[in-house]
Amino acid sequence: MGYWLIKSEPFKYPFSKLVEDGKTTWDGVRNFEARNNLRAMKKGDYALYYHSNEGKEIVGVARVSRAAYQDPTTTEDWSVVDFEPVKALAQPVTLAAIREMPKLKDMALLKKSRLSVGPVTKPEFDAILRSSKTKL
């Protein structure tokens, strides 16, 4: 089981929209490292859903419903993954709160702030859920 963190700007595609849609295709990734992370995802993997710019907080959990395949919006070598919503966090976890937790200081989110699709370890994932008062 893998754990990930995906970023979206809320005005573009907020978590609430994913809940509404039931599923979405994560396209538009144009960064090699992010693409490789997409390709490493397996169906059933969990992803923390982070709102960048506005909010700057993790607001929900999504799950990979279809593993990586060719990005249909381009003929170049990029990949997409399909996500379905799992649940919204009872309490969002802000970037500031993440920074304050010693356990989370090594998160890819902090270390590589510009990476839009990054890995999360199981302990990190659990710590985020705990602090959000959410159980899957």
Added chain:
DNA sequence: GCCAACGTTGGC
């Protein structure tokens, strides 16, 4: 293969 220029992301 280096590195300057450029574009984009994302926090503030």
Added chain:
DNA sequence: GCCAACGTTGGC
């Protein structure tokens, strides 16, 4: 809206 960080591109 600004700007720092950083990935990518392209000239040499």
